[in-house]
Amino acid sequence: xTEPQRLARRRxxxxxxxxxxxxxxxxxxxxxxxxxxxxxxxxxxxxSRQQQAQQQAQLKAQINALRxxxxxxxxxxxxxxxxxxxxxxxxxxxxxxxxxxxxxIRSVQGGLNAAEARLEQLAGELVNAEAQLSAAxxxxxxxxxxxxxxxxxxxxxxxxxxxxxxxxxxGSMRDLSAKVSYLESIVGAQTRAVHHFDALRQxxxxxxxxxxxxxxxxxxxxxxxxxxxxxxxAARQAQDVVRQQVIGEQTTQEGLLAxxxxxxxxxxxxxxxxxxxxxxxxxxxxxxxxxxxxGVSGHGVFGVPVPGAPITSGFGPRVHPVFGTVRMxxxxxxxxxxxxxxxxxxxxxxxxxxxxxxxxxxxxxDHGGSLATLxxxxxxxxxxxxxxxxxxxxxGFVGCTGYCTGPHVHFEVRVNGTPVDPMGYL
Numbered sequence: 001x002t003e004p005q006r007l008a009r010r011r012x013x014x015x016x017x018x019x020x021x022x023x024x025x026x027x028x029x030x031x032x033x034x035x036x037x038x039x040x041x042x043x044x045x046x047x048s049r050q051q052q053a054q055q056q057a058q059l060k061a062q063i064n065a066l067r068x069x070x071x072x073x074x075x076x077x078x079x080x081x082x083x084x085x086x087x088x089x090x091x092x093x094x095x096x097x098x099x100x101x102x103x104x105i106r107s108v109q110g111g112l113n114a115a116e117a118r119l120e121q122l123a124g125e126l127v128n129a130e131a132q133l134s135a136a137x138x139x140x141x142x143x144x145x146x147x148x149x150x151x152x153x154x155x156x157x158x159x160x161x162x163x164x165x166x167x168x169x170x171g172s173m174r175d176l177s178a179k180v181s182y183l184e185s186i187v188g189a190q191t192r193a194v195h196h197f198d199a200l201r202q203x204x205x206x207x208x209x210x211x212x213x214x215x216x217x218x219x220x221x222x223x224x225x226x227x228x229x230x231x232x233x234a235a236r237q238a239q240d241v242v243r244q245q246v247i248g249e250q251t252t253q254e255g256l257l258a259x260x261x262x263x264x265x266x267x268x269x270x271x272x273x274x275x276x277x278x279x280x281x282x283x284x285x286x287x288x289x290x291x292x293x294x295g296v297s298g299h300g301v302f303g304v305p306v307p308g309a310p311i312t313s314g315f316g317p318r319v320h321p322v323f324g325t326v327r328m329x330x331x332x333x334x335x336x337x338x339x340x341x342x343x344x345x346x347x348x349x350x351x352x353x354x355x356x357x358x359x360x361x362x363x364x365x366d367h368g369g370s371l372a373t374l375x376x377x378x379x380x381x382x383x384x385x386x387x388x389x390x391x392x393x394x395x396g397f398v399g400c401t402g403y404c405t406g407p408h409v410h411f412e413v414r415v416n417g418t419p420v421d422p423m424g425y426l
Contacts, residue, residue, distance in 0.1 A: 064356065064357050064358045064359060065356070065357020065358050068357060068358035068402075068403050073260050073263050073264040074264060076260050077257065077260045077261060077264065080253055080256055080257045080260060081257065083253050084250065084253045084254065084257060087246055087249050087250040087253060088250065090246050091243065091246045091247065091250060094239060094242060094243045094246060095243070097239055098236065098239050098240070098243060101232060101235055101236045101239060102236070104232055105229065105232045105233070105236065108225060108228050108229050108232055109229060111225050111228075112222070112225040112226060112229055115218070115221045115222040115225045116222060118218055118221070119218045119219070119221075119222055122214055122215060122218045125211075125214070126211055126214075126215060129207055129210070129211045130211070132207060139200055295367065295368060295369020295370055295371040295415075296369070297415075297424065297425060298424070298425070299424070299425070299426065300426075301346065301371075301425040301426075302345035302346045302367075302373065302391075302413065302422070302425045302426055303343065303344075303345050303346065303391055303392060303426075304334070304343075304345075304426055305334065305342050305343050305344075305345055305373075305375060305409055305411050306334045306336050306340055306341075306342060306343070306398065306409055307343070309334040309335060309336040309340070309409075310334070310335055311332055311333065311334060311335075312333045312334070312335040312408055313329060313332065313333040314329070314332055314423075315329060315330070315331060315332050315419075315421040315422065315423065316328070316329060316421070317329070330412055330419035331374065331376075331410050331411050331412035331413070331419065331422060332410075332411055332421075332422050332423065333408045333409070333410055333411070334408055334409050334411060335406070335407070335408045336398045336407060336408065336409065337398065337407055338379055338397070338398055338399055338400065338407045339379060339397050339398065339399075340397065340398040340407075341394045341396075341397060341398075342375055342378060342394065342395055342396045342397060342398060342409050343391075343392050343393065343394055343395065344365060344373075344389040344390065344391055344392065344393045344395050345365070345367075345373045345391065345411070345413075345425075345426075346365075346367050346371075346373070346391045347367065347388075347389065347390050347391055348365040348366050348367035348368065348372075348373075348388070348389060349365065349366050349386065349387070349388050349389075350363060350364070350365055350366075350383045350384060350385055350386065350387045350388075350389060350395075351364050351365070351366045351372070351385060352364040352385060353381045353383050353384055353385055354381075355401070355402075356376070356402070357402065358402045358403040359374070359376035359377065359402050359410065360376055360377040360378065360399065360400070360401025360402025360403075360404065361376075361377070361378040361379070361380070361381050361396070361399065361401045361402070362374060362375060362376040362377075362378065362381075362402075362410075363375045363378065363381055363383060363395055363396060365389060365395075370415055370416045371413070371414070371415060372413075372414045372417075373411065373412065373413055373414070373422075374410070374411070374412035374414065375395065375396060375409055375410070375411060376402065376409065376410035376411075376412075377398075377399055377400055377401050377402055377404050377407075377408060377409060377410050378396040378397060378398070378399050378401065378409070379396070379397040379398060379399025379400075379401065379407075380396055380397050380399070381395070381396045382394060382395055382396050382397075383395045383396070413425050
């Protein structure tokens with residue numbers, strides 16, 4: 001069964017309990033019993049002891065049923081508190097992870113900004129480099145043209161021929177020396193032009209290579225940082241989705257917790273009202289029985305309801321086996337297999353034989369002298385209200401009806417309507 005189905009089922013329980021209380025109020029009103037602690041004198045005078053005991057048994061059953069509902073609500077409250085704490089812890093962890101991711105994103109964004117700035121700087125340097133490259137290429141082109149022209153001139157007018165012609169026409173050795181020096185300067189200039197051309201060409205090639213390498217490196221760095229940023233953004237989005245889911249779970253659990261606590265408060269109010277009515281009837285029974293001789297007490301007054309069966313839970317405070325809460329165990333439990341006969345603990349009159357909430361199918365026998373016994377969780381009841389039974393008579397069979405964790409009979413002894421330890425009477 002899903003959580004919403006369980007909640008829907010449990011939401012109906014307060015209304016059912018309220019309806020029981022309403023019906024009980026009508027019933028008590030018909031009998032002349034007020035809803036509060038005050039009791040009608042007509043009832044005190046005219047109601048039979050058997051009717052009063054039966055009414056008290058019904059109220060006790062309703063109170064116990066509501067207490068079981070309250071225990072269930074308390075158990076659900078504990079469960080929801082645990083889930084809510086887990087959700088809060090998980091949310092805190094996710095918040096921490098998101099904070100760490102945000103810090104990494106800021107760090108990576110700083111790297112991306114630096115890479116973008118470096119790329120812009122390199123773009124400016126590239127423009128300058130390209131301008132230098134263009135100038136170098138223009139200078140290289142001019143040098144190439146000049147070199148070409150000189151090469152053509154050297155081919156058309158070889159320096160050796162010119163020098164011989166000069167020497168033949170020279171009038172003196174002094175003129176010859178000057179003209180030879182001039183020719184050598186021309187040849188040196190041509191050689192330097194060739195070397196300068198080669199140097200310009202190499203410089204242009206080196207500059208172009210550095211520019212391309214730097215630009216590629218900057219682009220790779222930018223792309224790597226951008227890829228890392230995209231991965232972090234995706235991780236942050238995924239974390240946000242999970243975080244929103246946890247927040248939604250927490251909100252739902254807080255709403256369920258508020259609802260459970262309200263139901264628990266409703267149960268407590270209904271229990272208080274029914275307990276007040278039960279106390280009123282108990283007071284009436286004590287008044288009616290005031291003139292009676294008190295019943296005997298001590299070991300052996302009652303027989304064991306399931307002879308030979310072990311006691312699996314004693315009288316007094318205990319951890320509830322179904323809900324895990326500490327509450328008063330108002331009787332003792334005898335463990336036995338389903339269908340095992342249950343015997344009346346003593347002679348008496350049946351005052352209740354019906355389903356009683358957490359008790360399941362239960363029988364209450366009035367033994368006189370303000371003594372009564374109760375037998376809960378029966379598989380089947382074999383007696384009816386008003387029937388006289390004798391000690392050892394089979395009145396039903398062991399079962400697991402109502403709130404229980406395994407087949408057993410819950411046995412109570414009540415004195416003036418108050419549960420006492422049955423071990424003092426067995």
